[in-house]
Amino acid sequence: MKKLFILFTLVLLTLGTLTACSSDEPEVVEEEKGYEIGLVTDIGTIDDKSFNQGAWEGVVAYAEANGLTYQYYQPAAASTADYIEAITLAIEGGAKVVVTPGFMFAGAIYEAQTMYPEVNFILLDADPHTDDYSAFKIESNVYSIYYAEEQSGFLAGYAAVKDGMTNLGFMGGMAVPAVVRFGHGFVQGAELAAVELDVDVTIKYEYLNDFAPNDNHKVKALGWYSEGVEAIFVAAGGAGLSVMAAAEEADKKVIGVDVDQSNLSETVITSAMKGLTSSVELALTDLYAGNFKGGVIDTLDVTVGGVGLPADFSRFTTFTQADYDAIFAKLVSGEVVVVKDAASVNDLAVTKTTVTLIGAE
Amino acid sequence: MDTLLFLLKNMFPYMIPLTVVALGGMFSERSGIVNIALEGIMVFGASIGIFFMYFFPDLLPPQMMLIAALIVALISGAIFSLLHAYASVNLKANQVISGTALNLFATSFHVFVARIVTPNGVEGVKFNNVYRIPTVPFFSDIPILGPILFTNTYITTFIGFGILFISSYVLFKTRFGLRLRACGEHPQAADSVGINVNRMRYIGVLISGALAGMGGLILIVPSTVEYTGVVSGYGFLALAVLIFGQWRPSKIILAAAFFGLMQTISNSSGLNFFMSLGIPKYFYQIVPYVATLIVLTFTSKKSAAPKAAGEPYDPGKR
Numbered sequence: 275m276k277k278l279f280i281l282f283t284l285v286l287l288t289l290g291t292l293t294a295c296s297s298d299e300p301e302v303v304e305e306e307k308g309y310e311i312g313l314v315t316d317i318g319t320i321d322d323k324s325f326n327q328g329a330w331e332g333v334v335a336y337a338e339a340n341g342l343t344y345q346y347y348q349p350a351a352a353s354t355a356d357y358i359e360a361i362t363l364a365i366e367g368g369a370k371v372v373v374t375p376g377f378m379f380a381g382a383i384y385e386a387q388t389m390y391p392e393v394n395f396i397l398l399d400a401d402p403h404t405d406d407y408s409a410f411k412i413e414s415n416v417y418s419i420y421y422a423e424e425q426s427g428f429l430a431g432y433a434a435v436k437d438g439m440t441n442l443g444f445m446g447g448m449a450v451p452a453v454v455r456f457g458h459g460f461v462q463g464a465e466l467a468a469v470e471l472d473v474d475v476t477i478k479y480e481y482l483n484d485f486a487p488n489d490n491h492k493v494k495a496l497g498w499y500s501e502g503v504e505a506i507f508v509a510a511g512g513a514g515l516s517v518m519a520a521a522e523e524a525d526k527k528v529i530g531v532d533v534d535q536s537n538l539s540e541t542v543i544t545s546a547m548k549g550l551t552s553s554v555e556l557a558l559t560d561l562y563a564g565n566f567k568g569g570v571i572d573t574l575d576v577t578v579g580g581v582g583l584p585a586d587f588s589r590f591t592t593f594t595q596a597d598y599d600a601i602f603a604k605l606v607s608g609e610v611v612v613v614k615d616a617a618s619v620n621d622l623a624v625t626k627t628t629v630t631l632i633g634a635e
Numbered sequence: 636m637d638t639l640l641f642l643l644k645n646m647f648p649y650m651i652p653l654t655v656v657a658l659g660g661m662f663s664e665r666s667g668i669v670n671i672a673l674e675g676i677m678v679f680g681a682s683i684g685i686f687f688m689y690f691f692p693d694l695l696p697p698q699m700m701l702i703a704a705l706i707v708a709l710i711s712g713a714i715f716s717l718l719h720a721y722a723s724v725n726l727k728a729n730q731v732i733s734g735t736a737l738n739l740f741a742t743s744f745h746v747f748v749a750r751i752v753t754p755n756g757v758e759g760v761k762f763n764n765v766y767r768i769p770t771v772p773f774f775s776d777i778p779i780l781g782p783i784l785f786t787n788t789y790i791t792t793f794i795g796f797g798i799l800f801i802s803s804y805v806l807f808k809t810r811f812g813l814r815l816r817a818c819g820e821h822p823q824a825a826d827s828v829g830i831n832v833n834r835m836r837y838i839g840v841l842i843s844g845a846l847a848g849m850g851g852l853i854l855i856v857p858s859t860v861e862y863t864g865v866v867s868g869y870g871f872l873a874l875a876v877l878i879f880g881q882w883r884p885s886k887i888i889l890a891a892a893f894f895g896l897m898q899t900i901s902n903s904s905g906l907n908f909f910m911s912l913g914i915p916k917y918f919y920q921i922v923p924y925v926a927t928l929i930v931l932t933f934t935s936k937k938s939a940a941p942k943a944a945g946e947p948y949d950p951g952k953r
């Protein structure tokens with residue numbers, strides 16, 4: 275009897291906390307006037323130094339310049355239902371436009387675009403479709419932005435090998451399309467530079483299945499560095515912080531992702547950027563000027579400055595601005611084409627580069 | 636050889652916090668109180684320690700700062716564990732429930748406070764990790780031991796070993812240790828010779844809280860630059876270490892080393908040696924769990940748990 279009572283109490287306690295959690299988050303400071311521009315974060319936090327933060331800075335920049343109110347909302351969990359709940363909360367909080375950074379939002383926006391036809395959505399890295407990919411539909415209140423991550427990764431890989439490195443690593447957060455494109459581009463960039471310099475390049479290639487910093491990633495990176503890897507391109511949000519910690523310990527290099535991450539650690543030689551901040555700001559400007567690109571799916575690539583490396587090349591030893599401009603121009607003119615739809619990294623046609631895929635893609 | 640050195644070296648960031656927290660659990664259980672709140676106390680201690688670093692980043696030189704933060708975590712862990720002691724000793728409450736309550740409280744507390752104090756209102760609290768010691772003069776040059784223990788190390792590694800020796804001495808060589816153990820084995824007998832059982836149990840829980848609080852910070856500092864109120868189940872793992880270690884310091888360190896090594900192997904699938912074996916990385920990822928099951932199978936028969944652990948003290952019972 276006593277044991278039963280204990281069990282019952284435990285169950286009650288657990289239930290209590292579970293419901294408490296779900297009603298606490300997504301949390302937002304209540305205010306009368308509401309917030310006109312809302313942003314719902316993907317996996318990770320608003321200050322992830324990477325994806326969410328890049329998009330958020332675009333929102334902040336536009337709103338501050340134009341005296342608009344803005345707020346972000348963190349979903350309780352990474353599921354379509356929780357995303358929709360957070361979007362609903364943003365709209366109830368007064369949002370007229372909702373920015374959703376991330377591939378995972380495709381299903382949520384697919385639902386939300388018809389639920390809230392009077393609200394505009396800016397969807398990054400995805401276009402609206404059902405979670406099982408059975409139906410694709412984009413309404414006139416949604417603007418989808420893709421980035422040519424493969425070109426950005428390509429430039430990073432090219433620069434690293436041109437700078438004299440031949441032993442590289444790639445750590446992706448998860449094998450989601452944007453991260454896969456970064457990785458595939460990185461391999462192709464390294465390959466082109468290897469062919470030009472006639473050297474052999476090896477690349478360790480792995481997905482961490484995580485976007486958060488922790489000790490396991492640090493140990494993994496330390497292991498790679500200890501066996502000769504000179505630089506790791508880490509496209510994994512906050513997990514990059516652990517890789518940078520390892521690089522500092524091992525005195526090796528890191529290539530950052532999404533935004534210019536050079537201020538996070540001296541070890542970051544360059545970053546494969548995508549123009550999150552500028553594209554969000556531009557989309558908001560268009561919207562408020564009455565030119566919202568509703569129903570449009572855009573891919574921002576080198577031709578519009580949507581992707582690239584930061585302008586500071588001082589942490590490279592031999593690779594210069596001029597080298598960068600030359601290869602960048604070749605991408606713009608189409609002389610060099612980066613494959614973005616390979617089924618696996620092993621399907622890329624490479625001759626001078628050996629890719630060791632650890633785990634599966 | 637290099638692979639082995641690497642594994643041994645990177646075992647320490649897992650092993651030291653596990654040892655310290657398991658030793659904490661040992662003091663509590665030896666006094667007769669089961670403390671499953673270790674996880675929560677770790678979260679709480681690390682939280683207060685990190686807030687201390689966050690608010691006073693330049694108060695002291697780095698190593699002194701780390702020691703100061705460890706002391707803050709130690710004190711806050713001890714204070715937090717008083718809740719468990721009061722419920723278990725004075726109220727004679729079920730110790731599992733009381734511990735669970737602490738576990739549930741700690742993470743929420745961190746998230747709540749962090750969202751108030753951080754500028755963006757997020758749960759991740761940043762700190763400057765300036766505590767790494769790249770090399771120690773002379774000691775770093777010792778073959779094998781130098782690279783493992785004295786290169787890219789943290790002062791916490793040595794504090795952990797210090798706590799191990801002190802714990803072992805206190806438990807087996809002092810009057811206090813004998814009395815503490817008596818309270819965990821047969822509190823009525825201890826009471827009959829004039830030992831204040833409740834007082835001993837309070838002290839046992841306080842020590843466990845202090846060590847767990849400090850262990851939380853020891854776990855967090857080397858691995859990241861931001862704390863989100865999560866210690867990834869290390870408190871529960873420390874309980875497992877305590878059981879493998881048969882409630883004895885000398886075996887606890889071995890158990891912690893074993894867990895640490897398994898955890899390191901699971902993250903080392905990218906090393907040339909392991910890749911040359913041609914085994915998929917998922918095999919390495921399950922290594923810690925399979926190893927735990929196997930060891931548990933062999934050790935569970937001769938469990939040496941304190942006899943009275945988990946039972947509220949009832950002077951009338953014989």
